[in-house]
Amino acid sequence: xASRRGxxxxxxxxxxHQYRMVVEKKYHxxxxxxxxxRTLIALQALYYGCFIAWNCGIPLTEGQRPAPVVGVMPAVxxxxxxxxxxxxxxxxxxxxxxxxxxxxxxxxxxxxLALGNAFIMQTRVHYAESYPARFGTAMQQKFGVDQxxxxxxxxxxxxxxxxxxxxxxxxGAYLAISLKSLAQTKRQ
Numbered sequence: 001x002a003s004r005r006g007x008x009x010x011x012x013x014x015x016x017h018q019y020r021m022v023v024e025k026k027y028h029x030x031x032x033x034x035x036x037x038r039t040l041i042a043l044q045a046l047y048y049g050c051f052i053a054w055n056c057g058i059p060l061t062e063g064q065r066p067a068p069v070v071g072v073m074p075a076v077x078x079x080x081x082x083x084x085x086x087x088x089x090x091x092x093x094x095x096x097x098x099x100x101x102x103x104x105x106x107x108x109x110x111x112x113l114a115l116g117n118a119f120i121m122q123t124r125v126h127y128a129e130s131y132p133a134r135f136g137t138a139m140q141q142k143f144g145v146d147q148x149x150x151x152x153x154x155x156x157x158x159x160x161x162x163x164x165x166x167x168x169x170x171x172g173a174y175l176a177i178s179l180k181s182l183a184q185t186k187r188q
Contacts, residue, residue, distance in 0.1 A: 026185060033179045034088050034095070040175060041084045044107075044168050047161075048077040054161055058131050061138055069120075073113045080106035080172070087176060095183045104176040111169035118162040132158055 055070040080103055087099035127133060132154030139150040 026182065030095075030179065030182045033175060033182055037084065037088050037172070037175045037179060040168065040172050041081055041088070044077060044084075044172060045081055047164055047168050048074045048081075050161060051077075051165065054131065054157065058134050058138065062134065069113065069117050073110065073117065076106055076110050076113060080110055084172065084176065088179070095179055097180050097183065100176045100180045104173040104180075107169045107172035107176065111166060111173065114162065114165035114169055118165075121158065121162075 052070065052074055056066045059066045083099045083106055084103035087096050087101075087103045089095050121130065132151050135154035135157075136147040136149075136151035139145050140147040
């Protein structure tokens, strides 16, 4: 039956606008939220890579072991990324509500761990033993650059890392809950 029809027109002059199908706004909202969540998941993966590089790189260059939180946070983050990717769906696949809730929960746990890590790094670690100070010392020894300048750069890097961790985890949980509620209203 499909072979009896003529070929589809390649373009129109716009006069058929009133006959075209209009997609409802709620479907656009779901698609936009999915797109944002996919982008956020990619940014979270980048964040966890930077987190591991910063929190493992400095102790390993000194021949020490990284802190235990360095193993816990990326593990929770990796599980969150898997749940988020499954929850968003691949391509035009429907969203998985259970996986979205799992992603939101794991992102909230990741937020709490990032908050705890930042608190410990900023209040409980003596400044001379902090990662920015150790970063400045290592850069001075290896490359001969000014230690105080590299300490300042390290402090800025660590602050950006903490802030991006807070924001990405909180936004991930928020977008997952938003997508779940949008997908539920879409089906009704």
